[in-house]
Amino acid sequence: MQLLSYGADEASWRVATDRDGFLVVGDSYYPGWQAFVDGRRVDLHRANVAFRAVAVPAGTHEVVLRFRPTSVVVGAAVSVVALLACCVLLLGTRARAVVQE
Numbered sequence: 001m002q003l004l005s006y007g008a009d010e011a012s013w014r015v016a017t018d019r020d021g022f023l024v025v026g027d028s029y030y031p032g033w034q035a036f037v038d039g040r041r042v043d044l045h046r047a048n049v050a051f052r053a054v055a056v057p058a059g060t061h062e063v064v065l066r067f068r069p070t071s072v073v074v075g076a077a078v079s080v081v082a083l084l085a086c087c088v089l090l091l092g093t094r095a096r097a098v099v100q101e
Contacts, residue, residue, distance in 0.1 A: 009067040016060040023063050025052045032069025037061050 001023070004012040015023055024047045035044040035054045038061050047053035054063055 004062070010064065012062060012064040014060065015056050015063055017056060017058055019058050021056055022047070022053045023056050024048075025054075025065065027052060030067075030069075032067055032071070034066045034068055036064040036066070039064075 001016070002014040004014055006012075011025070011027075013023060022045070028050055029044075029046045029052050033044055033052060035042050035052075037054065037056060042054060044065070045053040045055070052065065054065070056063060
């Protein structure tokens, strides 16, 4: 196993094994983590209640864990909608001011 990268919201490893197994990461399991093996999304499992684990088939594979919680996606969408609404209100107010002059 070779660590390729490790960050706050993404980590990757190259895993070589002669039989099917699991990559167990000693970081805390938390909803929002996604697992990928060779670019294909796979199930992320809990290991020993608190850790993350990914099933890895025999052979050499790249395993990537990404943190993409639903709350962040929903929050970004709400922010974009609110920004657009503010722009529409601002443009509407300016258009009325021009017409009244």
